[in-house]
Amino acid sequence: MTGSVLLPVQTASRDDAVLQALVDFVTGEALNPGDRLPTERLLAEHLKVSRTTVREALTRWQELGLVERRQGSGTYLKAVVTRNMLHMPLTLPSGNDFNSLMHTLEIRRGLEAEAAVLCAERANDADLALIEHKLIVMEEAFHVRHGMSADEDWDFHLAVFRTSGNPLFEQIIAAMYEMFHRFWEHPLGVRDFGHASFPYHRTLFNAIAARDPVAARAEALKLIATVEDDLRRGAANLKKQNKSRAAE
Amino acid sequence: MTGSVLLPVQTASRDDAVLQALVDFVTGEALNPGDRLPTERLLAEHLKVSRTTVREALTRWQELGLVERRQGSGTYLKAVVTRNMLHMPLTLPSGNDFNSLMHTLEIRRGLEAEAAVLCAERANDADLALIEHKLIVMEEAFHVRHGMSADEDWDFHLAVFRTSGNPLFEQIIAAMYEMFHRFWEHPLGVRDFGHASFPYHRTLFNAIAARDPVAARAEALKLIATVEDDLRRGAANLKKQNKSRAAE
DNA sequence: TGCCTCAATTGGTTGGACCATTGGGCCAAT
DNA sequence: ATTGGCCCAATGGTCCAACCAATTGAGGCA
Known part of the structure; x- marks a missing residue:
C-alpha cells in the first residue's frame, strides 16, 4: 500500500484538440478581432477531422463570444485569442428580479x-x-x-x-x-x-x-x-x- | 405608412428553438441537478429535428456549465435551469505565471x-x-x-x-x-x-x-x-x- | 452609372452509419 | 456468497455526403 493516488487517465476529447489547434493557428497567423477564419470545410480538411467536429468546436467558441458566425459570409474573430484563456461562464437564474x-x-x-x-x-x-x-x-x-x-x-x-x-x-x-x-x-x-x-x-x-x-x-x-x-x-x-x- | 414597427423576421436559429424547448421540458418535468436528460436520439425524434441540431444545442449548454455529458451513460443536468436565465460568459487571457x-x-x-x-x-x-x-x-x-x-x-x-x-x-x-x-x-x-x-x-x-x-x-x-x-x-x-x- | 440577376461560396440542417465508452446482466470459478 | 470475466444493449462522439439558406460579388443590361 503506497500513499500514491490513482489519477484518471487523460482522455482529451477530439474537439478539445481542434480548439487547441485553432488557438495555435489564430496566434500563429496573428489574427485580430474582425478577421475572418478559414472555411469550416477548409479547417476540417487541414485538421484531418470531419466538418461536424470542427463545427462543435466553433459552436463552443461562439458560445463564449470568441467568434461570430454569419451564414453565407464566414466565421469572424470577435475577441483576442490566447493560450491559457480563463473561461468563466456566469449565469443567473431569472436575472430580472x-x-x-x-x-x-x-x-x-x-x-x-x-x-x-x-x-x-x-x-x-x-x-x-x-x-x-x-x-x-x-x-x-x-x-x-x-x-x-x-x-x-x-x-x-x-x-x-x-x-x-x-x-x-x-x-x-x-x-x-x-x-x-x-x-x-x-x-x-x-x-x-x-x-x-x-x-x-x-x-x-x-x-x-x-x-x-x-x-x-x-x-x-x-x-x-x-x-x-x-x-x-x-x-x-x-x-x-x-x-x-x-x-x- | 402606418405607425407599426417592422420587427426582424423570426431569426432565432433552429438550435435556439431547441434550447427553448429543452428549457420547457426541464422545468415541466421539474428536473433537478444530477438528473438525466432524455437521449439525444429521443430528443431529436420528439422535437422533429436532426440529432446534429440537438447536439449543437447541448454543446452550448455544456459550455455554459448547465449540463454534463458522459459517453456511454447519458447527459446530466448540472445546474438549475429556468426561463429568463441570464448568461454572460466571460473569458479573459491569463498566463500560468x-x-x-x-x-x-x-x-x-x-x-x-x-x-x-x-x-x-x-x-x-x-x-x-x-x-x-x-x-x-x-x-x-x-x-x-x-x-x-x-x-x-x-x-x-x-x-x-x-x-x-x-x-x-x-x-x-x-x-x-x-x-x-x-x-x-x-x-x-x-x-x-x-x-x-x-x-x-x-x-x-x-x-x-x-x-x-x-x-x-x-x-x-x-x-x-x-x-x-x-x-x-x-x-x-x-x-x-x-x-x-x-x-x- | 446604377440596378438586376445569377451563380459560387459559406454556414446551417439532415439522415444514416459506425466507433468508443459505459453499465448492467449473466455465468463460471473460487 | 463473492469475485472476476464476458457479453450486449444503450448512449454519447465522430464521420460522411448531400441538401438548404443566406451572403457576396461578378457580369450583364438599361
Missing part, C-alpha cells in the same frame, strides 16, 4: 472593497493624479446634470480597478455592471438612483490618496451600501405599483 | 470572505449539518493521505458558497480554482501545498456555526493567507531552481 440584482451587488461588495485596498497599497503619484482627474470630471458632470452620470462614474471606478494591478477586477466587475444595467434601463421609480453614492467617491479617493487601505475598504463598502439601499427602495416601489395595479 | 495565480487569489480573498459572511448570516441547521459533513469528510481524507485532498477541499468550500444563497460565488471562484489546478499539476517544489490551510477549515466552520459573520470573515481570510504563503514559497523555489540550473 430583485434577488439577482442584489447578487451582483454582493459580488461587487466583495471585489470593490478588495480593489480599493490594493489600490491604496499600490497607487503611485501618477495613478493618484489620474484617479483624481476622473473624480473631478465625474463631480462636474454631477453638478451640471444634477444627478449621477453612468459613464463618468464608471470611468472613476475603472481607474481604481486598474491601479489595483489586477486585471481580473475590471473584467469581473464589468460583467456585474452589465448584468445589473441590462435590467435597469429605467430605474424602478427611483428617479435619483445612485445619488446617495456621490459623496463617497471623494472620500474613497481621499483614503486612497492617504495610502490608507483600511479606510479605503470602509469607504468602498459605504459606497456600495448606498447602491444597495437604492435597489431596495426600487424594489419597494415596484411592489407598491403592483399592489395598486392589482387593486384596480 | 506567479502573478496570474496571485491575481486569482486576490479575487478569492475578496469573494470567499464575503461568502463566509453571508453564509454565517443565512445558514440554517440543515445547511450547517451539510457543511460539517463535508468538513469531516475532508478531515478524514487529510489524515488518510497525510495531505490536502483537492476534491474534498473543494466540496467543503462549495457547501459554504451554496449556503451563501448567491450562485455567482460558486461560478466565479470555480473559474479561479480551475486556473489554480492547471498549475497544480506541475508541482512547484512545494510538496505539502495547502497543508497550512487545514486547521482553518474547522475554525471557519465554527465561526459559521456560531452565526458570527465577523469571525467567519476573519477565518476565511486566514485560510486564503496560508495559500498565498504557499504560492510565494513555490515561486521562491522555482526561482532558486532556475538559478541553479542556469549556473550549470
